[in-house]
Amino acid sequence: MSIRVNPRFINDLVLFGAEDVQLCYHCGDCSTVCPHADEVYKFPRKSMRQLQMGLERKIETTLEPWLCYYCGQCSEQCPREAAPGETMMSLRRWLISRYDFTGIAKQFFKSRMTEVITIICFALLTGVFLLYYGYSMGNFHIYDGEGAFLSSSFIHEFDLTLGSLLLIFLAINAFRMWYFTMIKGTKIPVPWWLYLKELYLLPWHFFTQKRYSECESKRDPKIFMPWIIHLGLMLGYVIMLVLVMVFIERLQSGPAIQWQVHIFGYIATIGLVTGTIYFIRSRLNKTYEQYKKSHGTDWVFVVLLFFIVLTGIAQHIFHRTGLYELANITYIAHLMCVVPWLLRMPFSKWAHLVYRPLAMYFAAIRRDAITSRESLLKSNSVSIK
């Protein structure tokens, strides 16, 4: 089968943060040091090769970029300083934009301006809408209960509307990912029961990020900090998302602390605060290889999240200490960050929360299919050929 070549693909990828891919001369050092490269999924060198050849349609169907957690060992070793780790990272960004059917992600990744202006616009829109709603429906001096400026039942409905909107986008994108990788990308037949067999991998990878820790299996001394912090941040984020989406009315009630709900909120906050501060600091100080190059979207991601966490904590404190006016102001500021953040989710780096576990799941299915086919070929070498 012929394959279409896009000779300008490397140039396009520069906007997604890729370094000079043409520097690579294929020594294979990166694949050798990579703790995740194996018989079926050999990367990053192979991805570099596909990039150099401009195999855009081929890379679209690969899962390799998602199997990389960017420990940076390949870039440290690279004799050509071609930054294979950063290339994999930019491929992930590119894939997010490919999976996204709206084309918004592509615009965001390509232009910092577009992204920042969109965020500011949506933040202002949210702010204006909430102020209008608050003044028409409630009292600025009341935070919770009867006559509250922003009643939690309204926010709950607001959240659920946003959430379902997001879910629709994400589901369509995830479906596109499945189509690209498992239908277009896997040329061999995949039995349906493999999808069931490997299903446990989805929650497993989602909640443990085991593979991230395996990045350190060959390094000495092992650097587990990025994995732990990332895991903490992710778990904190998910807990917070559940609290806000489901338990918002209990979360926002009364000046007294509702320990049954709030304890989870505090735990999540620890993860979020340490995570955002750690990543912002690492990116500023460029501590490890993976933090040395920061794409604009990376900054938007951590900084916006940091603002969300900060305003969230502030409104919580003001609410509990009886400063309701301040609480209302910080809450609006909080929502002004949250709404663009949520709306941006399917089109940004954030989407890896969904794509990565899915990729692990698909990768395992594809591997099973390949190995079972190989063993079949071995046992019936004559009849099948």
Next chain:
Amino acid sequence: MRTGVFFCQVENGKNLNVDAIAKYTANLPGVEFVQILGTAARIEVNVLTDLIKMKSLERVVIAGDMPGYFKPVFTKAMALAGGNTDEIQLASFKERGASGEFAQDRAKAVIACASMAVPFSLVAIPAGNPVNHSTLVIGAGIAGIQAALEIANAGKQVYLVEQTGTIGGHMAMFDKTFPTLDCAACILTPKMVSVGQHEMIHLLTNSNVTEVTGKPGSYRAKIHQRARRIDVKSCVSCGLCVDVCPVKVESEFDAKISLRKAVYIPFPQAVPNAFLIDEKNCTYVLSGGKKCGVCVNKCPKECINLDEIDKIIDIEVGNIVLATGYELLDVGKIEQYGYGVYPDVLTSLEFERLTNASGFTGGKIVTKTKRFNKRTQQEEWFFSPDGVPPRNVAIIHCVGSRNKKYNAYCSRVCCMYSLKFAHLIKEKIPNANCYEFYIDMRAFGKGYEEFAERIKQEGTFVVRGHSAFVTMNNGQMVVRGEDIINDKMVEFQVDMVILAVGLIPASGNEELSRILGITRDSDGWFSELDYNGSPTDTEKGCIYVAGMCQGPKDIPDTVAQAAAVAAGVLRTITSGKGVGHLSSLSLNEIETRAKNIHTLSGGHYVNQS
């Protein structure tokens, strides 16, 4: 002629101010347009075409470090603009030595010549000086030996200066040469002997050049000869002194994998064939004459004088030949290969000594054996002739070469000697497995490709893919790599790893370049005057480079270059005129000469020829 000058990929350096050069260029006759294109690697053809059309340029000069790189773009643009594509002139700064203290003026001169389409090499010929007939050759490896012999055989006096105790250099350490698999010693030792016996060659071993003054054709050199402490003339190399010497140190000649005494002869065929005292380790010398000194009494010929002092020798020479050779990169700093950590990870030179028939294992390829050192109370690994031969050997190419962290350049000889190693292993241990991890197989010379094919047919596993590291698994070394051609990750258990370590300039080069005023390139190799036109001359008149000190090269190329140097030396002697320093020509002189040639040839020097 309307000329446009474009500066491509030039950066302001310590001695180079691009803006000033551009200003100077704009005032040159015929120059209508000057543009600095910066360091961008890509230039759009359409933009250039429009520019050439708009300014109606008839000639284009590309100036920069690597102008040839941009020539195709300019040729295309010139053709599209309807101009004459023969009028694209290159002004190469790098090639014409526009670096160092003369960079600014040289760059200007190069551009001036190019803008008039007059070859720089035709103009920049410094005036000649009367020449002293003797020659100084620094370094007595194969390059120095060859140059010295060629000159001496023509009946001219040669001073051959060598810093170690024997001539021969690295080639004397080798077992076989590629691709013919001739015995290296069989080629080298007869040459060494004739150097030792030649009446026109004055051999100064254990010596360094410390000072050079004078002008081309009549240099005065100060040579510091360290005391050998053994009389070369009366020593018969009986070896009795070695038996009594209590000091043991690592042998430099054996690449530090065997031990020698403080009184030693580097190898049995050394020239001059006499022992010497290692002053840095001799107990007598170190204690200031208070301790030891047993060898003096043992010597039957009474030729040991431990109190001999260093000498300073003054010589007058007309020409100087640099042949200082190379060293191996310190592979210990490339940690992932475990050199110095795992016993059986060897550098190429170490393996060369191990497999050499005259080496201390008698040419047997063995893995290291463990022994208990009573003095240090520690276990240590050493090569014993009774050691176990390896069953699996990995040879890793490009260790430190073609790597931006160490040497960006290709060391040129590693691919071939690595293949030679595979052959030697297969020859001596027929059932051993040999794995070659390579990035690109650079078999560039006559008969090299055939050699590579032959080695592959011998059953060596040639893996396209560089192994990134060596690990130890339960006492078994494991080499992992990506086999790119077969699309596989491979993992081999091996008993020995040989690293094809990259080459770097000899450590003394820096000082020599200071003494002689010779420029070195960014990698530290001596710069030749013109990469293509005169690869053996240097900036300085009557100073030549031969062999590895100018850049990595194999033995045939080294010998050829050394012979070419001899021709240059003899040319100055027979013509009686030694070429002066290129820097003695002022910018004005070059400009005037270029103008003269330009007017004489009617402005079309190149096209006429």
